[in-house]
Amino acid sequence: MFEIFGFIIPLIVILVIVGIFLSFVPLGLWISAVSAGVRVNIFSLVGMRLRRVRADKIIRPLIKAQKAGMNVNANQLESHLLSGGRVDNVVDALIAAHRANLDLSFERAAAIDLAGRNVFEAVKMSVTPKIIETPWISAVAIDGIEVKVIAKVTVRANLSRLVGGAGEETIIARVGEGIVTTVGSSQSHKSVLENPDLISRTVLSKGLDNGTAFEILSIDIADVDIGRNIGAHLQIQQAEADKQIAQAKAEERRATAIAKEQEMRAEVEHMKAKVVEAEAEVPRAMAEALRSGNLGVMDYYRMQNVQADTAMKNNVGNTDLSKVFHKEQCIETKDN
Structure with a gap:
């Protein structure tokens, strides 16, 4: 009984240790790298695990780069990944540049990628121009x-x-x-x-x-x-602007003339008021002259006769003779 427990307990401990080891080390990825001829220290994979770096994003591009004959190591790829770069895109760009015989180093490709540009598309555009x-x-x-x-x-x-x-x-x-x-x-x-x-x-x-x-x-x-x-459109616009300016000036002159006319009418009314005021002073002046003896009663009557004759002559002068003649003809026709 004790022999069975002595065998089982060490086996459980060994299995726990192996499980913990496999949880830290992607053994399948390490085997793939070794089989591809890429030398990767297993403790480097443990360090990536502790640094929270996905090992597959480093190992697979590294295998691809070394198979293409590129001189790239895991530390460069991990550093670029931790900087926020796209490792797989950079490796593809390096391989394409190497195949096209373009001078592109890993540092320049990483700088282009970190600058926000698609370095792989840039390499393709260098080979095949874009329109x-x-x-x-x-x-x-x-x-x-x-x-x-x-x-x-x-x-x-x-x-x-x-x-x-x-x-x-x-x-x-x-x-x-x-x-x-x-x-x-x-x-x-x-x-x-x-x-x-x-x-x-x-x-x-x-x-x-x-x-x-x-x-x-x-x-x-x-x-x-x-x-x-x-050119013609601008000339039309200029002519329209000149026309509007001329209309505005004409409207200004018309407004000035209307204002002047109103002023003259006001002045005429003012002068008429003065005439009426002066005419109102005449009877008062005549009464004062009669009262003071400067104007006699006979003189006043003669002046009245002169004014009556003048008014009659004015009425005769304003009468339309053709209408009078026509009226007389009508009277004669009725009498006949």
Whole structure:
């Protein structure tokens, strides 16, 4: 009985120790690495486990890199993974660059990856150039005609400038600026339509890829179209503005004339009031003259007769003689 317990207890202890060891060491991954010819210390795998690093994200890319003949070690990959990088993407980029005979070190590839760029896509773009198509770019020639252009820019990634270099948006903006400048300096839109390659040659000579992550290989004009007559449109707007200004000035003069007319009418009414006031003083002055003896009664009557004669003559002068003659003819007709 004691012999059985003496055999079982050590066996249980050994099984517990092996279980604890296997929980810390991915034995299957270690066997895969050894069978692939990659030397990995088993205690390094234990250290990755303690540092909370997934060993498969290090060992599998390491196997792939060494099988491709890349000089990369596990410490470099683990350091890049702990920095927040994409280890598998970096290893794929190194293998692609090595196959394409491109000069790309692990440090540069890791820096590009940590900068937020897809280093594997950048390597593929270095091997196979990419075509960037601009949207419709509108420019106006000197004759006032709008010209719309679509350009296709063939670029190749520049691995040495991927860190800190500008992206595709900058390339599109610079190409658009070059197109606007070239078309805007043309005397006629017809010259642009006849020689669209003039735009690509002029834009390409400006060195638009300076400070960017790309190298511009060519700029090809894909489409050219005619837009609005901007010059005529601006002239119409200017004429409309001049018309509105003239109308405003005329309205100002009319308002001034109306105000002046109102002032003159007020002045006339004021003068009429003065006349009425002066006429009201006449009877008072005559009464005072009669009272003081400066005007006699006979003089007053003669003055009344003169005023009556004057009023009668005014009435006769204002009468329409044709109406009087017509009235007399009507009377004679009735009498007959």
